[in-house]
Amino acid sequence: MLLIKNGRVLDPASKTDATQDVLLDGGRIAKTGVNLAAPDAEVFDASGMIVAPGFVDLHCHLREPGQELSETIETGTRAAARGGFTAVCCMPNTQPVNDNASITRGIVERAAAAGGVRVWPIGAASIGSKGEALAEIAAMKDAGIVAVSDDGKPVATARLMRQVMDYCNTLGLPVIDHCEDPSLFAGGVMREGPRSIRLGLKGIPAESESICAGRDVEIAALTRSRLHIAHMSTTAALEHVRLAKRIGLRVTCEVTPHHFTLCDEDVRYDTNYKMNPPLASRADVSALIVGIADGNVDAIATDHAPHHPASKDVEFDRAPFGIIGFETAIALTLGELVHPGKISLMRMVELFTTGPARVLGIERKIAAGEPADITIFSTHHPWTYHAVESPSKSRNSPFDGRTFQGAPMATVVNGHVVYRREQTAAA
């Protein structure tokens, strides 16, 4: 038993915002209320902290199987726990690709052995994510996938997307697409614009994303299926989502913390500024923040993409895309969105809990009988992020050395504290 005392409970599902105690027992939430007594329970004093339903990350790469030099399920989930996440959805672009039930089962078993944060695998849409034949989606669903995606690249053609959506509709699985037009992307390494011209780096036009998002929204209309757009970074793609929602399509989207924090003007010859989609224009960043505030963006997802240091310590155009993101997500959301007053604290919690849960067709709330997954964070705790201290095997973050106000304080999964921030005087 664990008694979380005197925290400010923020629960978007019930619109609760009150100082309460939460008692966890046997992997479930036993009860909530004021001045709960449980003499046998371990007590966590959450005074001055926010107590929220367990945060869910819809988008990460745990690199296992196949790229264990960069990350493993064990190291990745430890980093996720430090970031306040209680469940993470891992993309299928492993080696081999998670396109069949035996690989899915392997991931689920490795995650269970790691014993920390929940891992919800996402299965490939097509075999090998090659964009040809459908993967064994139903078998993977039985093995535990929560969505399908060919992430790393888009579902190759409109025709295949139609088949995938039709098929997943009958299975009740959302289709997550990495939106990109390969012919416009064409070997680009950063967003096309004044900065790419100045640096002499091959640019990727914003339309690479929005053209594909437009295609996907049309197919979602055709098939009446669930579409989720991954790591959305452009105004025009957001407009497609906005329209889709207005006409009642089941279309959702996510934005990463780095896409609402940095823009293409920040890019320099440092491969920690190289990710896909690339950092957007300043105008796009503003539009994304409007979408996050007005509800058109459903979730904040990290796109945690570890690459071992040697692979990133190369020329800009030769480096792999991606940055790690678990441990900075909460602090960046507080620092960029909540503290400046762009969104409320309740909206922030939604974006990490009920938002992603709705994408997956599940619930996330603090109520008796619910799974005992709780994220406890501080809105003001001062700290400095040092990538070298991360349990992740990778260090590729543009936020290394950044000082924040607000941090994850404890992560509780299935009633167990899987992470607790050391509160030393030095903090």
Added chain:
Amino acid sequence: MLQRLEHLLGIEDLTREQITFILDQAKPFQEFQRHPLKKLATLRGKTVAIAFFESSTRTRISFTTAAARLGADTMNLQAESSSLKKGESLLDTVRTLEAMRPDGIVIRHSSSGAPEFIARRLGMPVVNAGDGTHEHPTQALLDALTIRDRKGKLEGWNLTILGDILHSRVARSNIHLLSKFGVRITLCGPAMWVPRELETLAPNIRRVARVEEALDGADAIIALRVQTERLHEPALAAEEYILRYQLTPQRLKLARPDALVLHPGPMIRGLEIDDAVADGPQSCVLEQVTNGLAIRMALLYHLVGGAPVEPPADKPQAKE
């Protein structure tokens, strides 16, 4: 006070004073090229690593000759003969060179930013001899020296750059350099090679679609090479380029009568430039090559020869 240069990575971050200083420093080396005995002892005992990770003949020979005429030894690395093909990273390759204790490194690389990337990690001066589609600073310096010599000053002229501006590091370095001296720059070429964003590189840049309009009133013209090896876009038919953009004697007449014609080389005669223009009285092409030696000697003298080099890392151990 003049800020001493640590590296030469690009023109963008140089001040007008630093550029003038380098051009002035090149002056005696220009005269030196006419001496019967072309060997100084200035850099005797120094070693310059010349690492070319991209094919080049003229720039490599120019740097090697500049170092030799200053009395320095050179270590030459060429991509095709290096271990890069065996999968070694750039960082490991340059660290290997560094371990042989050169006093400076000249690098050409097909990746934009590669010189800056190694400059952050090596404890010696780095000279950018051309990086991807980013900068080619010594080319812009030698072009500026050529223009200044011929026209007496840099300030206030109208410069027209013709060709594939998007993929040209020569164009970027020249734009950065000459705009610092108030030169008005006109860019002209096929539209997909002259994107709108180029106008944000510096003040006083305009794009013009028709070559006739672009040449009208020009004091100097840089005809860029059509770089077929660096094209990411579908290539334009050569006949189309010749029809619309080739620098011909007729078109050159639209410029000022004393307009200079520059070309970074290697020229493809009959494509971007007509024979009669390339060999005509307004052409500075061979002068550019000679001035390149002077500029590179001045830079190596300044960067490699100037200050005492940091003691080798193993020296403190030797004391103990």
